[in-house]
Amino acid sequence: MLPYHLRTLARVDGEVVLDVAGDVTQRSVLDALEARYPVLRGTVRDQSTGARRAFVRFFACEQDLSHEPPDAPLPGAVTSGAEPFMVVGAMAGG
DSSP, X not given: OOXXXXXXXXXXOSOOOOOOOSSOBHHHHHHHHHHHOGGGTTXXXXXXXXXXXXXXXXXXXXXXXXXXXXXXXXXXXXXXXXXXXXXXXXXXXX
């Protein structure tokens, strides 16, 4: 699942469904997302380092996965399609 502004940029409605070859990790999901929607390159993670952007968070199965290693396997419920991998724009301010 993508936040509204990224869905608008990629011109998609609702949930994005991706086929990921091999291990299902943050990196492989984001690689598949950027391959399918090249306009999103550099929006979720830095293009040169691959690091998650500061105001982007990743959630799945009611867990914050933002600080997990990018090559750590995602939960089984995500790989089976039972639960979404969510990309969320973090809120900042006071």
